[in-house]
Amino acid sequence: xxxxxxxxxxxxxxxxxxxxxxxxxxxxxxxxxxxxxxxxxxxxxxxxxxxxxxxxxxxxxxxxxxxxxxxxxxxxxxxxxxxxxxxxxxxxxxxxxxxxxxxxxxxxxxxxxxxxxxxxxxxxxxxxxxxxxxxxxxxxxxxxxxxxxxxxxxxxxxxxxxxxxxxxxxxxxxxxxxxxxxxxxxxxxxxxxxxxxxxxxxxxxxxxxxxxxxxxxxxxxxxxxxxxxxxxx
Amino acid sequence: xxxxxxxxxxxxxxxxxxxxxxxxxxxxxxxxxxxxxxxxxxxxxxxxxxxxxxxxxxxxxxxxxxxxxxxxxxxxxxxxxxxxxxxxxxxxxxxxxxxxxxxxxxxxxxxxxxxxxxxxxxxxxxxxxxxxxxxxxxxxxxxxxxxxxxxxxxxxxxxxxxxxxxxxxxxxxxxxxxxxxxxxxxxxxxxxxxxxxxxxxxxxxxxxxxxxxxxxxxxxxxxxxxxxxxxxxxxxxxxxxxxxxxxxxxxxxxxxxxxxxxxxxxxxxxxxxxxxxxxxxxxxxxxxxxxxxxxxxxxxxxxxxxxxxxxxxxxxxxxxxxxxxxxxxxxxxxxxxxxxxxxxxxxxxxxxxxxxxxxxxxxxxxxxxxxxxxxxxxxxxxxxxxxxxxxxxxxxxxxxxxxxxxxxxxxxxxxxxxxxxxxxxxxxxxxxxxxxxxxxxxxxxxxxxxxxxxxxxxxxxxxxxxxxxxxxxxxxxxxxxxxxxxxxxxxxxxxxxxxxxxxxxxxxxxxxxxxxxxxxxxxxxxxxxxxxxxxxxxxxxxxxxxxxxxxxxxxxxxxxxxxxxxxxxxxxxxxxxxxxxxxxxxxxxxxxxxxxxxxxxxxxxxxxxxxxxxxxxxxxxxxxxxxxxxxxxxxxxxxxxxxxxxxxxxxxxxxxxxxxxxxxxxxxxxxxxxxxxxxxxxxxxxxxxxxxxxxxxxxxxxxxxxxxxxxxxxxxxxxxxxxxxxxxxxxxxxxxxxxxxxxx
Numbered sequence: 001x002x003x004x005x006x007x008x009x010x011x012x013x014x015x016x017x018x019x020x021x022x023x024x025x026x027x028x029x030x031x032x033x034x035x036x037x038x039x040x041x042x043x044x045x046x047x048x049x050x051x052x053x054x055x056x057x058x059x060x061x062x063x064x065x066x067x068x069x070x071x072x073x074x075x076x077x078x079x080x081x082x083x084x085x086x087x088x089x090x091x092x093x094x095x096x097x098x099x100x101x102x103x104x105x106x107x108x109x110x111x112x113x114x115x116x117x118x119x120x121x122x123x124x125x126x127x128x129x130x131x132x133x134x135x136x137x138x139x140x141x142x143x144x145x146x147x148x149x150x151x152x153x154x155x156x157x158x159x160x161x162x163x164x165x166x167x168x169x170x171x172x173x174x175x176x177x178x179x180x181x182x183x184x185x186x187x188x189x190x191x192x193x194x195x196x197x198x199x200x201x202x203x204x205x206x207x208x209x210x211x212x213x214x215x216x217x218x219x220x221x222x223x224x225x226x227x228x229x230x231x232x233x
Numbered sequence: 234x235x236x237x238x239x240x241x242x243x244x245x246x247x248x249x250x251x252x253x254x255x256x257x258x259x260x261x262x263x264x265x266x267x268x269x270x271x272x273x274x275x276x277x278x279x280x281x282x283x284x285x286x287x288x289x290x291x292x293x294x295x296x297x298x299x300x301x302x303x304x305x306x307x308x309x310x311x312x313x314x315x316x317x318x319x320x321x322x323x324x325x326x327x328x329x330x331x332x333x334x335x336x337x338x339x340x341x342x343x344x345x346x347x348x349x350x351x352x353x354x355x356x357x358x359x360x361x362x363x364x365x366x367x368x369x370x371x372x373x374x375x376x377x378x379x380x381x382x383x384x385x386x387x388x389x390x391x392x393x394x395x396x397x398x399x400x401x402x403x404x405x406x407x408x409x410x411x412x413x414x415x416x417x418x419x420x421x422x423x424x425x426x427x428x429x430x431x432x433x434x435x436x437x438x439x440x441x442x443x444x445x446x447x448x449x450x451x452x453x454x455x456x457x458x459x460x461x462x463x464x465x466x467x468x469x470x471x472x473x474x475x476x477x478x479x480x481x482x483x484x485x486x487x488x489x490x491x492x493x494x495x496x497x498x499x500x501x502x503x504x505x506x507x508x509x510x511x512x513x514x515x516x517x518x519x520x521x522x523x524x525x526x527x528x529x530x531x532x533x534x535x536x537x538x539x540x541x542x543x544x545x546x547x548x549x550x551x552x553x554x555x556x557x558x559x560x561x562x563x564x565x566x567x568x569x570x571x572x573x574x575x576x577x578x579x580x581x582x583x584x585x586x587x588x589x590x591x592x593x594x595x596x597x598x599x600x601x602x603x604x605x606x607x608x609x610x611x612x613x614x615x616x617x618x619x620x621x622x623x624x625x626x627x628x629x630x631x632x633x634x635x636x637x638x639x640x641x642x643x644x645x646x647x648x649x650x651x652x653x654x655x656x657x658x659x660x661x662x663x664x665x666x667x668x669x670x671x672x673x674x675x676x677x678x679x680x681x682x683x684x685x686x687x688x689x690x691x692x693x694x695x696x697x698x699x700x701x702x703x704x705x706x707x708x709x710x711x712x713x714x715x716x717x718x719x720x721x722x723x724x725x726x727x728x729x730x731x732x733x734x735x736x737x738x739x740x741x742x743x744x745x746x747x748x749x750x751x752x753x754x755x756x757x758x759x760x761x762x763x764x765x766x767x768x769x770x771x772x773x774x775x776x777x778x779x780x781x782x783x784x785x786x787x788x789x790x791x792x793x794x795x796x797x798x799x800x801x802x803x804x805x806x807x808x809x810x811x812x813x814x815x816x817x818x819x820x821x822x823x824x825x826x827x828x829x830x831x832x833x834x835x836x837x838x839x840x841x842x843x844x845x846x847x848x849x850x851x852x853x854x855x856x857x858x859x860x861x862x863x864x865x866x867x868x869x870x871x872x873x874x875x876x877x878x879x880x881x882x883x884x885x886x887x888x889x890x891x892x893x894x895x896x897x898x899x900x901x902x903x904x905x906x907x908x909x910x911x912x913x914x915x916x917x918x919x920x921x922x923x924x925x926x927x928x929x930x931x932x933x934x935x936x937x938x939x940x941x942x943x944x945x946x947x948x949x950x951x952x953x954x955x956x957x958x959x960x961x962x963x964x965x966x967x968x969x970x971x972x973x974x975x976x977x
Contacts, residue, residue, distance in 0.1 A: 012399020
């Protein structure tokens with residue numbers, strides 16, 4: 001499959017994603033500059049983590065105006081797969097491609113650590129290859145603004161439509177306050193749009209796709225997208 | 234008639250201004266001799282920063298010959314922005330550690346943040362892409378009223394800058410001692426990797442080549458920062474806040490990417506970071522390294538605010554700026570790349586053959602000075618030094634005069650909960666230590682390991698210095714800092730290659746402090762030869778002293794090692810129950826002088842540190858590396874602070890680790906057996922089926938191996954001495970740091 005990884009000024013996980021997709025998962029990857037107004041022919045667009053525009057004003061709030069975002073929006077509206085990781089998730093929220101918003105972590109400090117994620121929906125394009133006997137994934141987070149919030153109605157719709165993909169949980173899979181690192185509503189760590197083709201998640205699967213980095217649970221998510229896209233060809 | 238603005242920066246100076254600029258009468262005489270006349274006010278400002286202790290190393294340079302700086306792997310030794318070692322197959326590692334102590338005490342967030350920003354620029358200006366940072370931090374007593382503010386500010390500053398840059402902060406140290414109450418230490422280390430044929434130097438070569446200013450605009454911040462960092466603190470030091478620079482990691486990230494892109498072209502001749510003493514230092518150093526001159530037009534310098542004077546433009550320490558010398562005719566290549574990244578790039582001068590820096594402003598010459606004498610012929614002092622008298626008392630102390638331990642259990646809990654020993658998770662959780670997706674061993678281990686992308690090489694790094702030991706014996710204490718750094722690297726399986734250091738000391742004009750500095754440099758120099766780890770970069774930070782109270786002498790050692798294949802790297806901690814535990818090296822703990830036990834339990838900083846035994850260290854470290862490479866060990870942990878007892882408990886502290894049941898060798902005093910801090914000693918564990926192979930390998934290296942027990946259960950049991958639940962120890966260890974400092 002062919003992927004576009006967008007580099008915004010201040011993106012710093014773009015090369016990590018390019019590398020993991022290309023070297024580890026044998027994908028065809030193109031780097032795309034935020035100032036471009038057109039996307040190359042690709043199957044999936046990835047908005048990487050980092051600090052686009054220094055997170056000034058609000059994380060993702062300036063990057064959403066980058067020229068490439070018009071093309072990304074059009075691509076998503078036509079049903080193309082778009083995955084936003086960390087800052088990429090924040091940009092998708094600011095761009096209105098996903099519902100809700102991010103606040104600063106409840107402890108007001110940056111958090112970098114491996115967390116447990118309960119997979120809430122294994123039929124999505126991002127999670128369909130998670131093994132049936134695996135309920136909990138170990139994937140690291142690294143962010144200052146991951147405290148997801150939305151109005152009651154939106155949260156209700158997300159829950160009812162199976163748009164909540166991951167929740168922070170204990171190692172045993174219990175979703176509770178103690179397992180919530182950042183204050184996120186309903187422990188939400190990742191969601192999709194109603195159509196199931198746009199995904200946002202705060203954890204970094206590209207940091208958990210090789211054994212030497214401490215685990216490979218993140219690879220399930222990329223493999224899920226790859227399998228879905230291959231199935232659609 | 235002369236423009237009044239020109240007059241204001243070229244006017245004659247007064248004697249008061251000479252001393253306000255920190256020049257001694259002798260130094261002023263030298264300045265006049267070099268110029269052949271009296272400097273004008275702008276030139277005086279230039280002398281002041283170039284000859285500050287911070288930039289000129291005038292008190293320490295006379296002793297630099299004590300340091301071995303050469304070795305088969307050294308590609309670039311001291312004198313450039315950072316040093317470089319060959320790591321094989323066409324790859325090189327570029328690294329340096331630098332202090333940002335004074336600014337971090339005055340303004341902890343910005344001081345620490347710009348410390349990270351500065352050291353990163355030192356690395357990428359050499360052509361290397363930074364892949365890992367460490368930070369060695371020292372604060373005053375945990376319960377000192379300023380400590381919580383300083384810890385929060387410094388950690389937040391490092392986190393905000395490093396995280397935004399996308400360079401993982403993979404380790405370092407955080408320790409507390411009352412000697413740092415008035416002067417904290419923030420030593421920032423960064424390491425980058427590069428191809429050996431793509432090294433860039435800070436040299437203004439090629440007559441007629443354009444000098445290009447790139448990066449952030451120049452503002453009025455940080456003027457005389459280098460001079461501030463070369464003085465003692467006293468009352469009113471907080472008023473020096475305007476001398477601290479303000480960092481913008483977003484701009485630096487753009488600068489990094491633009492530099493990496495421009496290095497791919499053939500446009501760059503030389504490049505240098507504008508750090509301490511800003512545009513002045515980079516201009517004079519680049520010209521002097523090449524033996525050339527530079528013409529610099531200040532009107533072409535991008536400016537953040539209107540009406541800045543020549544004096545301010547030259548001395549500003551605004552961050553995120555570089556001075557670049559390009560191949561003539563390739564100016565546009567440089568300008569296009571920087572403008573793609575939204576950064577200024579302005580041709581502001583050219584290289585000349587005059588050997589002089591000629592600086593113009595508003596069309597007039599405002600400074601005209603020979604470049605090399607300013608950079609190379611800075612004052613150099615062999616200051617008087619003599620052994621301070623406090624040592625008579627501390628070295629006469631005999632730990633065995635203290636009563637021996639009756640019940641070690643409560644002491645063990647107290648030690649594990651002490652902020653110097655407790656988990657630093659609160660700190661490193663705020664650092665993005667995984668960005669780059671190459672972090673193989675994360676913070677909390679003996680050393681961090683980062684993969685060199687696209688290879689099977691791993692770079693291990695560690696920073697070390699037990700400043701209590703250096704205070705009690707600068708020569709042996711400094712030597713021990715070095716062997717301990719090497720031992721830490723060996724415990725993850727890496728072979729030490731070279732070091733960088735930050736020599737943090739008090740006021741060198743006091744003979745006792747100067748003696749500490751000279752002795753520590755001698756001690757480090759000797760140890761480097763013994764351990765074959767040349768020094769390739771570093772800095773000296775003096776005047777870490779407030780109201781006459783100096784810090785403990787702290788020569789922080791940052792050591793870098795290589796492990797390949799990187800898959801062999803061994804992370805610390807017991808893995809599962811039923812493994813054999815043994816002590817590799819010195820079997821029995823004996824040395825309590827200067828120990829953590831004396832400090833934490835008895836409140837004493839007394840006795841003498843152990844003497845480094847280089848032969849034994851080389852053996853034990855070589856053995857542990859060989860064992861790790863053969864895949865025979867499941868745990869290796871340096872026995873240092875708190876001796877074998879703390880090493881044992883440490884190994885059970887991570888989630889899910891088993892406890893241990895051991896019997897310590899010897900029958901001497903309990904305090905010595907548990908907490909003695911002898912060198913050349915490593916706690917190891919291995920699977921029972923590998924025991925014979927481990928013993929055979931230790932024997933073949935001539936290293937003693939003493940089996941002491943097994944992993945398993947949920948208690949730490951040291952026969953007849955300690956018996957505690959792992960959970961109770963872990964609870965102290967997990968909360969000790971935050972509780973002591975009062976962090977939430």
